[in-house]
Amino acid sequence: MFGLEALELARIQFAFTVSFHILFPAITIGLASYLAVLEGLWLKTHQTVYRDLYHFWSKIFAVNFGMGVVSGLVMAYQFGTNWSVFSDFAGNITGPLLTYEVLTAFFLEAGFLGVMLFGWNRVGPGLHFFSTLMVALGTLISTFWILASNSWMHTPQGHEIIDGRAVPVDWLLVIFNPSFPYRLTHMAIAAFLATAFFVGASAAWHLLRERDNPAVRKMLSMAMWMALIVTPIQAVVGDYHGLNTLEYQPAKIAAIEGHWENVPGEATPLILFGWPDMQREETRFKVEIPYLGSLILRHSLTEQVPALKDFPPEDRANSTIVFWTFRVMVGLGLLMIVTGVWSLWLRRKERLYTSRPFLRLVLWMGPSGLIALLAGWFTTEIGRQPWVVHGLLRTADAVSAHGVAQMSLTLVMFVVVYFAVFGVGFYYVLRLVGKGPVPDEGRETGSGGPGRPRTPARPISAADEGFPEGRSDQLGARN
Numbered sequence: 366m367f368g369l370e371a372l373e374l375a376r377i378q379f380a381f382t383v384s385f386h387i388l389f390p391a392i393t394i395g396l397a398s399y400l401a402v403l404e405g406l407w408l409k410t411h412q413t414v415y416r417d418l419y420h421f422w423s424k425i426f427a428v429n430f431g432m433g434v435v436s437g438l439v440m441a442y443q444f445g446t447n448w449s450v451f452s453d454f455a456g457n458i459t460g461p462l463l464t465y466e467v468l469t470a471f472f473l474e475a476g477f478l479g480v481m482l483f484g485w486n487r488v489g490p491g492l493h494f495f496s497t498l499m500v501a502l503g504t505l506i507s508t509f510w511i512l513a514s515n516s517w518m519h520t521p522q523g524h525e526i527i528d529g530r531a532v533p534v535d536w537l538l539v540i541f542n543p544s545f546p547y548r549l550t551h552m553a554i555a556a557f558l559a560t561a562f563f564v565g566a567s568a569a570w571h572l573l574r575e576r577d578n579p580a581v582r583k584m585l586s587m588a589m590w591m592a593l594i595v596t597p598i599q600a601v602v603g604d605y606h607g608l609n610t611l612e613y614q615p616a617k618i619a620a621i622e623g624h625w626e627n628v629p630g631e632a633t634p635l636i637l638f639g640w641p642d643m644q645r646e647e648t649r650f651k652v653e654i655p656y657l658g659s660l661i662l663r664h665s666l667t668e669q670v671p672a673l674k675d676f677p678p679e680d681r682a683n684s685t686i687v688f689w690t691f692r693v694m695v696g697l698g699l700l701m702i703v704t705g706v707w708s709l710w711l712r713r714k715e716r717l718y719t720s721r722p723f724l725r726l727v728l729w730m731g732p733s734g735l736i737a738l739l740a741g742w743f744t745t746e747i748g749r750q751p752w753v754v755h756g757l758l759r760t761a762d763a764v765s766a767h768g769v770a771q772m773s774l775t776l777v778m779f780v781v782v783y784f785a786v787f788g789v790g791f792y793y794v795l796r797l798v799g800k801g802p803v804p805d806e807g808r809e810t811g812s813g814g815p816g817r818p819r820t821p822a823r824p825i826s827a828a829d830e831g832f833p834e835g836r837s838d839q840l841g842a843r844n
Contacts, residue, residue, distance in 0.1 A: 638692075
C-alpha cells in the first residue's frame with residue numbers, strides 16, 4: 366500500500382487509533398475535575414449558574430467517556446495482534462500495570478458513574494458530590510497507570526532480562542521510573558488546558574451569537590483563569606521534562622532541535638525554523654539564534670547540546686517530523702499564554718465578554734489544547750524511535766509477522782469505521798455544545814409518579830425539557 370512495508374503500516378495504524386483515543390480521555394480527565402469543581406461551588410454558594418453548568422457539561426462528559434472506552438478497547442487488542450513480540454517481551458511489566466489501571470481506576474469510575482450521571486434527584490447532595498469526586502479521581506488514577514506503563518518504555522528500570530523477556534524485580538522502580546513524574550504532570554496539565562480551551566471556545570461561540578447569560582459568562586471566566594494561571598505552569602513543567610529527556614534520551618532532543626553537529630568550543634544555537642533533511646544530514650533553510658539552545662537545555666552559555674551525528678544513523682529518530690510537531694506544541698502553548706494575558710487585560714477593562722476580536726481568538730483556540738496534546742504525543746513517541754522500549758527492544762523487532770495486504774486492509778477498515786463512528790460522536794458533542802446551558806436544568810420539578818412531572822435524568826439527551834415554575838430546589842433545600 367503506497368509502497369509502505371508491513372512495519373510502517375502497523376505503526377501508522379497504531380498512531381491513527383491512538384490519536385483518536387487520546388482525545389477522549391484528555392477531555393474526560395479535564396471535564397471530570399471541572400464537574401467536581403462546579404458541584405463543589407454549587408454546594409457552597411447555591412448559585413444556580415454552577416448547577417446549570419454541571420448538567421450541561423455532564424452530558425458532554427458522558428459522550429466522551431463512552432467514546433473513550435470504546436476506542437481504548439481497540440488499543441488493547443492491537444498489542445496482541447500487531448505487536449505480539451513486544452507483548453511477549455514486555456508483557457510481564459505492561460500487563461500488570463494495565464491490570465492495576467482496570468482494578469483501581471476503571472472500577473472506581475464505573476462504580477460511581479451511574480450515580481453521578483443519573484442520581485442528581487435520586488440521592489442526597491453529599492453522596493452525589495462524593496460520586497463526582499470519585500469519578501474525577503478515577504480519571505487521574507487511570508492517567509497514573511497508563512503513564513507509568515508508557516514512561517517505563519521510555520526510561521526502563523527495575524527489571525531484568527530473563528530468557529529474552531523483561532521481568533520486574535522492583536515494582537517501585539518500574540512505576541516511578543525517571544521520566545514518569547514529568548510525563549504524568551505534563552499530560553495531566555495538558556488535559557486540563559485542552560478542556561479549558563474547549564469550554565472557553567464554547568462560551569465564545571454563544572457570546573458571538575448574542576447568547577449572553579450568566580452561565581455562558583461563567584464558562585468563559587473560569588476557562589480564562591485556567592489559561593492565565595496554568596499555561597505558564599505547563600511551560601515550566603515542560604522545561605523540566607525537556608531536561609529529563611536530555612539526560613535519558615539525548616538522541617530525541619537532538620532530533621527535536623534539528624541539531625546535527627557541534628562546532629568545537631561554541632555554544633549550541635537554537636534553530637527556530639528549518640527543514641531537517643535526514644538524507645543530507647543537515648537542517649536546510651534554518652533560522653537560528655546563537656547560544657539559545659545551550660541556554661534553554663543546559664541553562665548555560667557554554668555547554669553544548671548533543672547533536673544527531675553523535676549517534677549512529679540507525680539510532681536516530683525522524684527529525685523532520687518531531688522538529689515540527691514540537692514547534693506546533695510550543696507555538697500553541699505561547700498562544701495560550703497570550704490568550705490568558707489578554708483575558709486579564711480585558712477583565713480589568715470590563716470588556717472580557719464583549720470584545721469580539723478576543724472572543725474570535727478564543728473560539729479559534731478551542732481545539733488548540735487537543736492539537737498541542739497530539740503534537741506533544743507525536744514528539745515523544747516518534748522521538749523514541751527506533752526503540753519501542755528504549756535501549757532494549759527495537760520497533761522493527763517488536764512487530765507481528767503480518768503481510769502488507771493484511772495491514773493495508775485493516776488500516777483502511779480502521780479509517781472508515783473510526784471516521785464513521787467517532788465522526789457521529791464528535792457531531793453529537795458539537796450539537797450539545799451548540800445548545801448551551803439550560804437554566805434550571807437540574808432543578809427538582811416534583812417527586813415523580815403517575816401524572817406528576819419530574820426532571821428526567823438523561824445526561825446525554827440533547828432534547829429540550831420544560832420546567833414548571835414554583836417548584837422548590839431539592840438540592841438547595843437540603844443544604
